[in-house]
Amino acid sequence: MTTTLQKSITRTFIDFFLDRGHVPTTGSTLIPRLGDPVLFTTSGMHPLTPYLEGEPHPLGRRLTGIQRCLRTTDLDEVGDSTHLTVFEMLGSWSLGDYGSSQTLSWGYELLTGGFGIDPSRLYVTVFGGDSQVPLDQESLRTWQELGLPIELTTDDNWWSNGPTGPCGPDSEMFVWTGDGDPEGTPTTDDRWVEVWNHVMMRYRRHDDGSLEPLQQQNIDTGLGLERLTMLLEGKDSVYDTSLFEPWMRHIPQLWTLDETSQRIVIDHLRSSIVIVGDGVHPSNTGRGYVLRRLLRRVLTLLWQGDESRSLSQLPIELFEHTLNHFHQGETVTLVRRILIDEEIRFSNLLDRGRKVLSHERFHKPLDDSDYEYLHETHGLPRELVDSLR
Numbered sequence: 001m002t003t004t005l006q007k008s009i010t011r012t013f014i015d016f017f018l019d020r021g022h023v024p025t026t027g028s029t030l031i032p033r034l035g036d037p038v039l040f041t042t043s044g045m046h047p048l049t050p051y052l053e054g055e056p057h058p059l060g061r062r063l064t065g066i067q068r069c070l071r072t073t074d075l076d077e078v079g080d081s082t083h084l085t086v087f088e089m090l091g092s093w094s095l096g097d098y099g100s101s102q103t104l105s106w107g108y109e110l111l112t113g114g115f116g117i118d119p120s121r122l123y124v125t126v127f128g129g130d131s132q133v134p135l136d137q138e139s140l141r142t143w144q145e146l147g148l149p150i151e152l153t154t155d156d157n158w159w160s161n162g163p164t165g166p167c168g169p170d171s172e173m174f175v176w177t178g179d180g181d182p183e184g185t186p187t188t189d190d191r192w193v194e195v196w197n198h199v200m201m202r203y204r205r206h207d208d209g210s211l212e213p214l215q216q217q218n219i220d221t222g223l224g225l226e227r228l229t230m231l232l233e234g235k236d237s238v239y240d241t242s243l244f245e246p247w248m249r250h251i252p253q254l255w256t257l258d259e260t261s262q263r264i265v266i267d268h269l270r271s272s273i274v275i276v277g278d279g280v281h282p283s284n285t286g287r288g289y290v291l292r293r294l295l296r297r298v299l300t301l302l303w304q305g306d307e308s309r310s311l312s313q314l315p316i317e318l319f320e321h322t323l324n325h326f327h328q329g330e331t332v333t334l335v336r337r338i339l340i341d342e343e344i345r346f347s348n349l350l351d352r353g354r355k356v357l358s359h360e361r362f363h364k365p366l367d368d369s370d371y372e373y374l375h376e377t378h379g380l381p382r383e384l385v386d387s388l389r
Contacts, residue, residue, distance in 0.1 A: 005242055009115075009228060010066060013090045016110050017064035022092060025065035029278040030086070031287070039287050040070040043161065044091030045199075045220040051095050052166050052201055054216045061097040066090050066225070068326060070271065072290060078267050079260040081237035082193060085294065086271040087226050094219035100171070100200045101142045103219045107173055107196055108146050115232060119148070121176040125186055127169030128152030132211050136200065139171045151185045159199040159220075164207055166214065170199040175231050195231060196223040239263055244270075246321045255309055261301050268294040269314070269339075270322055276335045277328030282342045295342050300387060311336075311343045353380045353388050362389075 014024055028047050030040045041047060044067040051057040070086050077083040094103065104124075111117045124143050129135035135152070143150050160167035176182040178191035186192040201218040203211040226238040235241050239248060247266045251257075257265060275291045282292040295311075302309040319332040356362070356378050362370065366385070374380040 005233065006225065006229060009225065009232070010090065012114050013110070013223065014064055014066075016106075016114055017062075017092050020062070020106065022062040022064040023059040025059065025063050027065050027067045030068060030070050030275060031278055031280075038162070039290060040072075041067065042069055042071050042073075043067075044069065044089040044222045045093065045201075046161065048093060048095075048220075049161070049166065052093075052216070052218050052220065053204075053214070054096075057095055061095040063093040063095070064091065068274065070275070070290075079264045081239075082227055082230070084226060084238060084271070085267050086274045087224060090223040090225055090228075092219070092221045096216035096218060098219065099217065100136070100139045100198065100219065103198050103221060104139060104142045104171060105146070107198055107221065108148070111173065111175075111196065115228070117175060117231070121182060123149050123151065123174045123176070123182070123186055123192055125151045125153050125157050125172045125174070127157035127171070128154050130154050130158075133158075133169060133203070136169045136171065139169070139198075139200070143171070149185075151187060153187060156187065159197065159201075160205060164205050166201050166203070166218070167205050167211075168200045168202040170197050172197045177231065177236075193227060193231065195227050196221065237263075239266060243325075246315075246317055250315050250318060254313055254315075255302060256305065257301070265298050265301055268298045269311075269318070272298075272339060273319060273322040273335055274326050274328070276338050277323050277326060277330045279330070281338060282345075292342065295339065296346055296384075299343060299346055311339045314339075349379065349384070350388070352378065353384060356380065357385065357388055 032038050032041050032046060045052060057063065067089050068086065069089050074083045075085065078085055112119050126139045126143065127136040140150060157170050159170040172194050173196040174186045174192040175195050176191060177193050183189060199220040201220050202214055204214055205211055226243055229241045229243055230238045233241050244266065247270065251262060251266055272291055272294050280287045280291055282288050282295065316332055319336055323330060323332065371382045371385060374385050375382065
């Protein structure tokens with residue numbers, strides 16, 4: 001079920017940009033278009049890559065929408081208060097139309113006027129320049145005119161979708177989440193939470209690292225729905241928001257876990273349901289392996305405390321809530337069956353692994369040839385072998 005606040009946030013965002021000449025796009029699945037080398041959609045701009053590179057979009061040059069995304073680059077940070085594997089991104093795009101001054105002014109107007117965030121709780125960062133690209137003067141000047149505090153960075157304010165392709169400087173908007181008056185800066189105090197990134201997509205990076213100006217200068221913005229919900233509800237983490245209410249109601253009752261483990265279990269199970277809902281099944285390669293890793297990490301955490309814990313104990317409500325929220329058509333019965341089948345497969349693999357590793361040959365530090373043998377002969381990946389020793 002979609003919460004009332006989440007509907008309100010989405011409607012406020014989309015309406016704001018509709019009033020400014022943008023056309024809504026239909027958010028696509030986690031599965032990228034055919035021929036895309038990336039396993040999953042990682043950002044709101046991902047499905048728009050051909051249009052950001054100059055291909056005319058059938059809906060015009062100003063677009064807005066909401067896109068579900070999956071990132072594995074942040075897996076080590078999942079468990080903190082803001083990072084998620086699967087999340088939703090509200091976005092606005094200018095395909096060769098307006099520039100950074102316009103998008104930043106609208107960003108300020110929407111956060112303060114549309115969502116009611118106190119301007120005194122805002123801080124922004126701007127690309128400070130490097131050996132290839134100069135300081136982003138236009139963004140700096142815009143924020144100065146709006147009276148916001150500014151921090152210049154280099155690495156933190158450069159956005160790219162990969163090692164090559166469209167890229168450019170960005171300007172990030174942060175909201176103060178601490179008690180009392182704001183202090184520090186976004187890079188020195190983690191109570192400043194990034195909520196909205198505005199990318200000035202002006203370049204294409206080539207294999208040799210060189211940059212070429214794009215013929216079409218674009219704007220790509222992404223505002224995290226879960227983080228904005230957290231800020232507007234005044235919660236300390238995304239897990240405490242209404243978006244995760246059924247998960248936080250059931251999981252602590254079901255399994256006793258420390259806070260970080262509980263968050264990882266909730267995130268990975270929710271993400272797994274969404275991945276299966278988009279038609280992916282566990283496997284040893286590609287998208288299916290990402291799903292398999294998420295589920296095995298969950299099961300490893302659960303079984304550390306109690307080997308009787310099982311995904312079959314998950315309430316049906318959690319499957320229904322997640323599939324409904326992401327507007328997915330897969331049946332609860334099928335998704336649940338796939339998760340439980342993967343649990344059985346992993347349990348059998350662990351049993352086999354323990355038997356193999358009990359052999360005298362492996363009662364010593366393992367070298368690369370041992371790991372290769374265990375993987376190729378017995379199907380035991382290195383990380384699993386290490387967890388069993």
